[in-house]
Amino acid sequence: MTYDAAGDAETTRRFCTALDEPGEALLHLLWICEPDHSQHTLELGSPEHREIIAGAEQCAVEVSDAVGRLRARRDDVLFVIASDHGHETIDEVIPVNALLIEAGFKEGTDSRDVVLASSGMGALIYLSDQAADRRTAIAEWIRGQAWSGEVFEGEELEQIGQRSDTALAIAFSMAKRDVANRYGVRGLSHVAGDIFMKSDAAGLGQHGGLGAYETNALLGISGGGFTPGRSGHPSRTIDIAPTVLRHVGVDYNGMDGEPLPRD
Numbered sequence: 673m674t675y676d677a678a679g680d681a682e683t684t685r686r687f688c689t690a691l692d693e694p695g696e697a698l699l700h701l702l703w704i705c706e707p708d709h710s711q712h713t714l715e716l717g718s719p720e721h722r723e724i725i726a727g728a729e730q731c732a733v734e735v736s737d738a739v740g741r742l743r744a745r746r747d748d749v750l751f752v753i754a755s756d757h758g759h760e761t762i763d764e765v766i767p768v769n770a771l772l773i774e775a776g777f778k779e780g781t782d783s784r785d786v787v788l789a790s791s792g793m794g795a796l797i798y799l800s801d802q803a804a805d806r807r808t809a810i811a812e813w814i815r816g817q818a819w820s821g822e823v824f825e826g827e828e829l830e831q832i833g834q835r836s837d838t839a840l841a842i843a844f845s846m847a848k849r850d851v852a853n854r855y856g857v858r859g860l861s862h863v864a865g866d867i868f869m870k871s872d873a874a875g876l877g878q879h880g881g882l883g884a885y886e887t888n889a890l891l892g893i894s895g896g897g898f899t900p901g902r903s904g905h906p907s908r909t910i911d912i913a914p915t916v917l918r919h920v921g922v923d924y925n926g927m928d929g930e931p932l933p934r935d
């Protein structure tokens with residue numbers, strides 16, 4: 673199968689066939705690459721992008737229909753549909769790695785003293801033992817840049833779910849502008865240039881930081897005693913697993929997340 677909308681459609685078809693004869697399996701999981709995959713190479717809100725979203729929605733409709741068939745057979749299905757992030761439009765790609773070298777914090781492009789790991793609209797910086805004492809100076813320098821957003825260093829990393837006792841020294845989000853792109857989709861953000869994300873270019877979609885839109889994920893739950901309607905309860909991606917485990921009667925104690933309230 674292909675890594676695109678056609679592959680998603682075929683994966684969904686096979687998934688629904690499996691749902692029609694679920695056997696003893698307690699959990700069925702479907703992951704599709706769209707619309708995230710194409711959003712990295714399209715303008716958000718463009719006709720091509722809307723077509724991709726319609727395809728992903730069709731996959732969701734097919735699964736929903738299969739869930740309906742299971743419920744008609746009196747199966748108490750907990751149906752969860754979710755994304756783990758949203759997208760924002762790339763404002764500018766900032767060559768953070770090169771700027772770290774230029775500012776004298778990092779020895780060279782491939783040096784191991786200071787290592788930048790970009791997640792797109794945010795990035796992590798790891799320091800070797802020899803470079804550990806550069807942490808505060810680098811964090812201060814990032815805070816002073818027009819292209820940066822929130823910066824976390826040392827124990828502050830715990831506030832965003834990262835460990836503070838490893839080589840990971842600094843995490844930061846990139847600067848945002850709450851304006852619309854030419855198709856009316858709000859949210860522009862700089863990207864920390866990354867050698868692994870060759871598709872990054874101004875105007876296309878990306879994520880990986882702490883922006884309001886890129887962290888605005890989708891979560892819909894039905895069945896399992898959940899009350900129909902919109903919930904104002906805050907939810908996190910890590911709450912999905914304990915919610916599922918509660919439904920199938922498996923112990924979820926000790927997990928990072930919590931099962932979501934049903935009303």
Ligand SMILES: [Zn+2]
Pocket residue numbers: 708709712879
């Ligand atoms: Zn993505």
